[in-house]
Amino acid sequence: MPPLRTPDGRWIVVDGRRWRAADPELPEQVRARLLHHLGAARSAVRTAQRADDQAAVTAARARVGAAKRGLGERGTPWWEQDSDARSERWTAALAELDPS
Template sequence: MTGEVQRTADGRYIVVRGRLWRASNPGLPEAKRESLVHELMDARRAVAAAKRSDDAKAEKAARARVHDAKVGLGERGPVWWADGAPDLNRHLVKNTPYAAEFET
């Protein structure tokens, strides 16, 4: 990937190919964030290894680890903001209130 990641002005989402993806919770303590990112990367490597060895049981377990790490980071599960704004994860930017931020 080249260039910087585009973020919404409120920091809640990153934008990838015109789609919103929930960003990690910026309020996480750095040590906790580092630990969760490390676990996420380990889990993703475990998914790849399980797929290479065609081990469905190991793949399922590794995907559960990925999910748990993403929930811990705030990228999945309950939203980390408290103002009642809806979760627009995976929505096309153009179909959200963020559209004006990214018009070219």
Template sequence: MAVPVGHHDRMEADQPERTPDGRYIVVKGRRWRATDPEIPEDVAAGLRRHLMAARRGVAASHRNQDPAAEKLARSRVHTAKVALGERGTPWWEQSLAERRRRWEDGAAELDAAGEPGRRTARSADG
């Protein structure tokens, strides 16, 4: 049975399977580092919006053979993945203060990039 990912108000059926320690999700038999479960849902949703926009940017720049735009888009993908805790220092090795600083800094950097049509990733209260 799948272990729910993240905050307990999320629906278990909508979540991928997790390893017993909760650190990884399993998709088609492959382990991927799980998003930091301490990230507030509104912030995580904003970071995922940035991630998806950046991935679309990678695809578009690749199709248009624009290496500079592709490099920028890949950098934004990386920033979003680090902010979500899916890359970089594992979130379970960081203090809560370090984790909060990681997602707040990543959200601020992505929000400052001013991607069109995007709401900010940072929560309204913080």
């Protein structure tokens, strides 16, 4: 079951806590890539913490932050951005997470 959303759609509510919802304007393929990066980065945080590798923890947390910014869950709220700024946000996040 998907989490509850506030009437304005900007927030989800999980266990009574309000969290910023992902940008609904994200193309599905972009959302999937960002969620993949987010999951991999969270896993890397746990692995680095178990290994007591603070440099790796810091790097993995930076990847978590980049993925969450791309999703619109951090940084300037997506509802305050126009479509071009929103597209630039997720494009920049993917460029950071998918260096080619």
